[in-house]
Each structure stands twice: as structure tokens, then as C-alpha cells.
Amino acid sequence: MASISPYNTKSGKRWRVQYRDPAGKVRSKRGFTRKTDAQAWADKNAVDVHSGDWINPALGRTTVEDLHPAWVARQSQLKPSTRAMNADIYRLHVEPVWAGRAVGGVKPSEVQTWVNGLEHSPSYVRNCHMVLAQHFDVAVRDGMVKKNPARGVRLPSKPVQPVKVYLTYGQLCQLADASKYPELIMLLGTVGLRWGEAAALRPCDLDPKRNRINITRSASKAGNSVEVVSPKTGPRSVAVPGDVMRMLVRRAADRPVDGLLWPNRNGEPMISPGHNSWFSGAVRDCMEPWVPVDPANPDGKKVRVKDPSFPRVTPYGLRHVAAGLMIQAGANVKMVSAQLGHASAKQTLDTYAHLWDDGLDQMMQSLGADVVKLQSRAVEK
DSSP states (O other), rough: OOOOEEEEEETTTEEEEEEETTTSSEEEEEEEEHHHHHHHHHHHHHHHHHTTTTTTTTGGBOOOOOOHHHHTTTTTTTTTTHHHHHHHHHIIIIIIHHHHHEEEEEEEHHHHHHHHHHOOHHHHHHHHHHHHHHHHHHHHHHHHHOTTTHHHHHHOOOOOOOOOOOOHHHHHHHHHHHHSOOHHHHHHHOOOOOOHHHTOGGGGGEEEEEEEEEEEEEEEEEETEEEEEEOTOOOEEEEEEHHHHHHHHHHTTSSSSTSSSSSTTTTTTTOOTTTHHHHHHHHHHHSSSSEEESSSOTTTTTEEEOOSSOOOOTTTHHHHHHHHHHTTTOOOOHHEEEEEESSSSSHHHHHHHHHHHHHHHHHHHHHHHHHHHHHHHHHHH
16 A cells, blocks of 8 residues: 655655555655545556566666667677668767656657658658667667657658569569669569579579579668678579570689679678769660661661650669569569569468459450350351
């Protein structure tokens, strides 16, 4: 049973609550201006003590900085590039504001004000909030606070997902022909590897007899360097079209068995090409090919002419191209999911269900045409 007693301060009378914690230790809570407030707090605290929800006030004085090592330890399973990005966010945005704050004294309204003041893109702001919220998650798990003050605040809307771009097989071959690495383009656009998985490939990963590639590694950018780590969803074996495998075998012919197929100048895996790269140059040559001013003189002056049928595509977009070509060829959800290395078939359906819907429409149109043919034959008979 808690006891409530008054005491005097320079500011006037105040009220103190004395109670026993679950271990039997006498504790007190001071500073109430009204006895009714002290009684309400004592009643609620008694319920927490008996229900097992009581939080040691001393633990609430733990700071965000104190929680940081535990948060860092939980980052170990992430890709190096993700770890580096999260570390930068903590250093630039979380640490200056929150490092010295006691977790038990942070209010959701304070977190909301901080979020509102971050003048960055919606996705970056959401990442900043995630890093802070994960620190408070540590405090909740360790019984330092009951609730995470960062959960439930209003965040900027998620950015609209870019429209997926699909190429025909002919367009994919056109892009490969315009590229510095045609075999890499064909690999990405038919097999559906992630860039990091392709960049980490070695001749010893190829199995030409079975037209298979063993995916056991992935290259991931971490700061100014590139690390080789395990694939995102674990090792897998993927099928490769015969023509593409022959291109890869030719590429591997003059390379060490355990060397990289596409090393950069430093012998490290290539990072995904961006603007003003060999890839963007190849895409431009397809979107705006050089065309002779005089068709009768193909070797004469040429100008770029926009081809509206060729869409802008990114290295990662070739993964979508591969999925589209697989589905067009008749692959089911399970096949595509295994080939792409998705965590589940649900992820594959969530991403590409519209392509199977299109295929269903085409199938029914084809079926309808067959029915018409059968009816015509019956009439002729």
C-alpha cells in the first residue's frame, strides 16, 4: 500500500508518494502539486507493480547514446551499404539531437517536431525516423520504457513507386549490342540477377553443362569500398539460356577461375553504373540512335533521332525485364520466385501479378479464337 504525504518547497506545498517496488524496495515519487494527482499516480503505479508492467525509473534515465552499441549490434545482418547509410543517418541527424536524452523523458510530440523539421526527401526522412525508433525499440525490449515514443508519429507519405519498365527480347539484344559488356546485359535481362550478384560472379560459378549459375556471393558497396557478402536471400542456382551461357563462357575463357568476370580497375567488383556511364550511354544510343541524314548515304552525316518505342531502363530495371520475359515464356510464380531469389512467392505475386493477368487475357483471347475456329469447322461439316 502506497503512502501519500506533503512536504514544503520554496514554491509551496508538494506531495510525495512512497511505495514498494516488486523486489520490496521502498521508492518514492515526488513533485505532485495536488494530492489527487499523487493519488491517481499511486493507484496506476500499484496496478503496474502487481501486473508485472512496472518499469524501474532508474532505467528510464538511460540515454539514446547508451543504447547505441546494442542498436549497432543488431545491424550486423544488413548489407554493408545499408549499415553505412544508417550509420551516417545516426551521426548526422540522430546523435546531435537525441544522444544525451534519457529515454524515459522523451515525448511523442518531441519526435514529431523533429521529424517535421527534417528538410529532406520523404524516403530519407522515413529512414531517419526508423533509425531513431529502432534505438527506442531496444529500450522497450530491455524494459526501460513501456512504449516507444517514436512509434505512431506522422511520417511523410511514401514516394510513389516508379513504373516498371519492360523490354522486348529484341530491345534487350539491341541494348546489349550497344553496350561495352553485352554478356552482362543479356545475363541481367534474361536471368534476373541482382547487380551485386552479377558483379561478384567468377568463372568457377558457371556450370555450362547444365546451363546453370551458382549464386553464392554478392557485391555490396560500403562507403568508398566494395565488400563481397552472402546473397540477400541465401545461395541459389539459376537457369541460364544457352546463348547467354556461351557468351559468359567466352568472357570467362581468359580469366582466373576464382577471379571476377567483370572487375573494375582496382580488381574489385564493379558498382552499379549511374549517370554518364557505359550503361547510360548504351541506353541513350537505343533511345536516340544515330541515323543518316541521307538514307541513300548510310556512311554520311548522322544525327540522333528519338525512338519513342525504346523506354529508359536502369541496371536494376533489367531484373524486371527478365521477370517479364520469363512470365511471357510461360514460367509460373514458383519458377520466377526461385529464379529471382525472392524471399517468398507472395513477394513475386505482389510485384508481377499484373503480368500474369495480362497473360491470362491473352490466353482467353487465344482460347476464344480457337472456339471460333471449331465452330466454323462444325458449320462447314
